[in-house]
Amino acid sequence: MSTSVGTYASTYTQTATHLSDAILGTFSAVLASLGLGDSYLARNWAVIEDGLTTWIEEGSLADVRLEIGSRSDPQAVFDVPIAYRTTGEGNGEFVTSQARIARAMAKFESVPAGSEYRVVVSHRGQHAAVSGWTSTSAADTSRLTSYRLGSIAGGPDASAAMTYLSRRP
Amino acid sequence: MSVRHRSIAGAPQRPAGAAAAQVSEMVTETLTPASAVDDTQVASELDAALPAIRSLIAAKQLADDPIVLVADPLRLEIRVVSGPKALGMDEQLGKVVGAARATDWSLHVPAGAILASLVTRALAKLEHVTIDPAPTHKPHAAALADTPVLDLEALRLVGGDG
Numbered sequence: 001m002s003t004s005v006g007t008y009a010s011t012y013t014q015t016a017t018h019l020s021d022a023i024l025g026t027f028s029a030v031l032a033s034l035g036l037g038d039s040y041l042a043r044n045w046a047v048i049e050d051g052l053t054t055w056i057e058e059g060s061l062a063d064v065r066l067e068i069g070s071r072s073d074p075q076a077v078f079d080v081p082i083a084y085r086t087t088g089e090g091n092g093e094f095v096t097s098q099a100r101i102a103r104a105m106a107k108f109e110s111v112p113a114g115s116e117y118r119v120v121v122s123h124r125g126q127h128a129a130v131s132g133w134t135s136t137s138a139a140d141t142s143r144l145t146s147y148r149l150g151s152i153a154g155g156p157d158a159s160a161a162m163t164y165l166s167r168r169p
Numbered sequence: 170m171s172v173r174h175r176s177i178a179g180a181p182q183r184p185a186g187a188a189a190a191q192v193s194e195m196v197t198e199t200l201t202p203a204s205a206v207d208d209t210q211v212a213s214e215l216d217a218a219l220p221a222i223r224s225l226i227a228a229k230q231l232a233d234d235p236i237v238l239v240a241d242p243l244r245l246e247i248r249v250v251s252g253p254k255a256l257g258m259d260e261q262l263g264k265v266v267g268a269a270r271a272t273d274w275s276l277h278v279p280a281g282a283i284l285a286s287l288v289t290r291a292l293a294k295l296e297h298v299t300i301d302p303a304p305t306h307k308p309h310a311a312a313l314a315d316t317p318v319l320d321l322e323a324l325r326l327v328g329g330d331g
Contacts, residue, residue, distance in 0.1 A: 013181075014181035014182070014256070015181065017180045017181045017182070017184050018181035018251075020180075020181045021179065021180035021181075021184055021185050021227045021251070022180070022227070023228075024185065024224075024227045024229030025185070025224065025226075025228035025229060026286060028224035028227060028228055028284060029228050029284055030285065031281070032283065032284045032285065032286045032287035032291040034284075036287060037222065037224070037287075037290065038220060038221075038287050038291070041220075041224075042220035042223075042224075043221060044198075045220065046186055047184060049184055049185070049186050053184065062200070093182075093253065093254055094181050094251075094252045095230055095252070096251075098228065098229055098283070101283075102283050104283070105283065109177070114201075129172060155181065
């Protein structure tokens with residue numbers, strides 16, 4: 001069967017798909033780098049993908065976090081804030097920065113084997129309800145030191161960068 | 170061995186989950202005509218491998234290094250393209266012909282440098298889906314390197330020479 005991929009989707013949808021993919025790919029790589037299993041991510045992938053895509057497309061997603069360890073005293077947190085552009089402001093390209101993240105991984109502090117982790121989001125303003133997500137509070141990062149790792153992906157309407165919060169002083 | 174290539178559009182056209190499903194569907198449909206191949210086992214192993222394939226797609230690891238299905242006499246190389254190239258590209262999805270006579274199959278998934286531990290763990294217990302590289306394909310011409318391209322003796326006979 002021959003199929004030509006259409007370009008009917010708006011750039012909002014495409015940007016949302018592009019950033020969601022880049023975020024999930026980056027989280028997968030972070031987990032692999034830390035030697036943690038991906039069963040949580042694999043089990044919840046569709047729910048996370050659906051939530052990120054929906055909320056980026058409507059412009060309500062403020063940030064996504066991969067929290068490792070307990071909520072009260074996490075081992076590490078990977079924070080991905082989303083920056084939205086006014087239409088026409090962006091350069092119209094879909095880019096990712098896998099190489100930058102790959103280089104940064106060499107500097108991640110190790111975490112105990114089998115550490116639990118979860119994906120947490122925060123919103124700005126009203127947002128659509130997405131099945132599978134529940135209310136929670138974010139982990140306490142007051143004792144962690146943050147390191148900006150830079151952009152992980154960008155599209156015409158939004159971009160995503162990553163900050164690494166570690167126990168390393 | 171017949172070598173076929175397919176490219177599937179990933180993000181921003183299609184999320185990793187949907188692109189991984191297309192890869193799985195393509196492999197399943199390609200192997201279906203092979204009566205000697207156990208369809209149930211194909212489905213079971215692809216199911217188990219799907220999360221790793223999805224992560225590889227999201228991490229953009231399948232654009233250059235393809236997943237390779239070896240089902241002699243067919244070798245199928247599947248890439249997942251992302252970024253601007255994924256928009257408006259021509260795709261040939263679904264079944265690829267050529268595997269009907271296959272008696273065995275293997276799916277070679279590149280571990281991807283940044284996901285190696287995750288992919289290795291995910292595929293460790295599978296019999297047919299592996300991180301081992303696919304056997305190097307030898308083009309037909311190279312395989313016949315020791316054989317003259319023209320049978321000069323036959324030509325002489327046809328021409329009545331001798």
